[in-house]
Structures are given as structure tokens and as C-alpha cells.
Amino acid sequence: MLKVPDNIVIYVALSPIDMRKSIDGLLMLVLEQLSINPKDGGVFLFCNRGRNKVKGLYWDKNGFVLIYKRLEQGRFIFPRDVHEDHIKIGVEELNWLLAGFHFTKMTAYPELNFKNYF
Numbered sequence: 001m002l003k004v005p006d007n008i009v010i011y012v013a014l015s016p017i018d019m020r021k022s023i024d025g026l027l028m029l030v031l032e033q034l035s036i037n038p039k040d041g042g043v044f045l046f047c048n049r050g051r052n053k054v055k056g057l058y059w060d061k062n063g064f065v066l067i068y069k070r071l072e073q074g075r076f077i078f079p080r081d082v083h084e085d086h087i088k089i090g091v092e093e094l095n096w097l098l099a100g101f102h103f104t105k106m107t108a109y110p111e112l113n114f115k116n117y118f
Helices: 024-031 091-100
Strands: 011-015 044-046 053-060 062-068 085-088
Touching: 011 091, 024 044, 024 053, 024 062, 044 091, 085 091
Parallel strands: 011 044
Antiparallel strands: 011 085, 044 053, 053 062
């Protein structure tokens, strides 16, 4: 499983890309299509037209890390009713997405803070 800081922002591009792109090609997409500086922090996630492959990119101290996952059966579920070029999600939603869940419809239990245990 991918381990990234809990407070990092994940940018999910909603338009499919050519999966032959590697780090330099993905960097160009981040800069030109998303208009974000990749070294400012964040994970940038892209999918193919068939939605069975995702590639991700993020800066880790001294170089870029390339993430790639291919499903042998089924498809990743990306929102289609969004009229923007990308959405922002958190680490929990990223893990749900990579596990194959419909991450936009899921919610985690809220954190409880209480002092009386009985």
C-alpha cells in the first residue's frame, strides 16, 4: 500500500490520458492542464480511457515517484458528473479509489471526542 502523509492533497485529473506517459509527460500535464506546481506538494493521479489503469506522480524530497496500478478485472470508479478538469481528495479517498470503491459516495465514521466513558 502507498504511504503518503495524511495531510497531503491528491489531485485527480478527470480526463483520460495516454498511459505511455512517464514522469516527464505527467509533469507536463500537471503544469499545463492542471496549472499546479508539482513541487508544491500533492499527489497527481491520472487514469486511462478504459479506467482500468491509474498513474500517479508526487515529489518526495529529492525526486519524483511514479505510481502505477492496473486492474486485471473491473474498472476504477471516477466521478463523471463534475464539470472541472480535476478534483481534490484526501488520503482516505485515495485508498478507497485504489481498492476499487466508489470513493465519492463513501464517508468515514466521524472522530469522537468525549470524556465520560460510562
